[in-house]
Amino acid sequence: MAIKINYDLCTKCKTCYTRCPEDVFTWREDKTPVVTYPYECWYCGSCYIDCPEGAITMDHPLFMRFVPEPYEYKNKTIIKREY
């Protein structure tokens, strides 16, 4: 969850690691950014906006998402009453 890095696109420029206001990234010894503290992400979008390669996407956790309204049930239960 939180932030996903596409390492095929990442050029290791450190922008995400440098700018993150909640310091969720660490810089690994093999010179790549790692999302070490995903639970501290504020979803401000700074890494996503500022990544020059477009290598970052935000993946909001289930509890933060919008349930569309109107919503189309996928598994609606059929109810029959015996009273």
Place this chain on the structure above:
Amino acid sequence: MKKRLEREIINCDLLVVGAGLAGCMAAIKGADQGLDTIVVEKANAYRSGAASTGVDHIWAHFPEIQGPIGYTAEDLIEDHMDKVGGMIHEDLLRTITLNALDRIHDLEKMGVKVRYEDSKLPGGYILVRQIHSVVNTLNFDGRDMKIKMTKEMKKRGAKIINRVMITGLLKKDGVVIGAVGVGTRNKKLYIFKAKAVIMSTARISGGRMFNEPGPGAGTSFNVRWPGSETGDGKIAAFNAGAELINLEFSHHRVNFKNFVRGGGLPYNSYSPAGQGINAGGDVIMPQEKDIFENSDNGIYNAPKLKLIDELNQGRGPIYCDLTQGTEEEIKFSEWSLTHEGGGYALLHLMKNAGVDFRTHKLEMGPGEIELGNFGAGGIYVDDKCHSTVPGLFAAGDEMGGVPLGCAPGALATGWYAAEQAEIYIKDNNTAGDVEEETVEQLEALCLSFLEKEDGYKWQDSQIALNRIMSYYATNMKSETMLLRGLENLDYLQNHNDIQATNAHELMRCLEMHNLIENGKLIMQGNLERKESRKIKSAPIQTRLDYPEQNDAEWNCALSQRLSEEGNLIFAKRQFRRG
């Protein structure tokens, strides 16, 4: 041998703590005046603070637009006091009102776009109606303003030190002579010696104080104001003897049900078509252009509470509805949200969910409890942004006294505080030797977390704090509940056996220490203010044992300070009409 943390001593004329909008402006002005200026920031100035990924709206007085209709700056000051209500430091409000437009022009010179070819107004501005009785809130391309301000600070010669958390102020003979902090990526102790300090460390993130379950508790920092805003400046100022005011006030908001950040839809500067509706489709919060016609109860917060009340009346769920809007209005909202904090992430989230303003309603719910905004809690300052301790200034949201000062408040008072600090420095050359005591205290606190074995994680402390605050200090407040709440906070601080295995966790542990101390100040304020109080029908303090507003006793700010002997001193402060 006693373990020591590595130390670095840094000298400057002016130390600015916190590089949000206020801190950036203070550093720019400080450096511009020739002061050796350092701004120290817990995160990184490029994207730190409440303006992190943008602010799309700033209220101001635009003489070329409001002049012809006879609405003067003094009218705006009156209007603000009337429409927002509450306790307002009039001199500071005047400073903001008279300077906000100049600061907007400063931003423009830094490369922030504030004028538009398709504008129909003099000056090329796009203005909307937000707080006041005239159309005077600028909508603009504010998404990257922090990046531009950071570059400007560097250009003017202010030194930026990122990833250092300031935890205490250094004093000599009753005067502030610097600050001490710790590196959030290197565990180093930083000792700053300065001739004046400006505290621009924001309000407290209400989510980290009250949310349940607590942020970080296997969830996220799903909070409206930055999770890094943990009242560090308030505790440093309080421990240095400064007066803090109105910390007891808090208020409720309506936000998107699951995503707490993401602008203030349905009703705000960026949602001309937004309306708040209940399950039956009844319009509870009318569109912005209609809401001002019925503004007797205060235009800003009361309509939002009315929408939340639909839930209590059995008419929920409640929604933000833009489907009635024209394509032009919706496009405007999408543009301005792109530039408003969290809005960019909100639009990303909507796109992923297949949710569109044109076709979908967005569910709303009671948002996080907010501290400091309408109550205007913070460091008590005079008309020069100078606190009650010589050498300590405050600006932006850290400064108490101006409800809904917001972005113009931060920009104007940051600049103004640096101007006043320069005058103070000229008159008072106060550099002195650093007292070891404050540094030793911080080192001991850091080591207590770093050397703990088999300790709890900081998140345990966060959950405990949130549970205490939401239970004892929200809607069930009474003398006995608050006294019990204070016992709980004292117990928590005395048993706060949390462990830091690295510099990042050390920062979080220190934040928990500060949050618990702030929690005590909030509850002590709640306990002392023996009344319930509303600002324009929106509650900011509710005591079940004192349900009435008591204007005879309490139509004033409540200040708290620590005496030299370590006693808590309460005082009442009046600052209306200067």
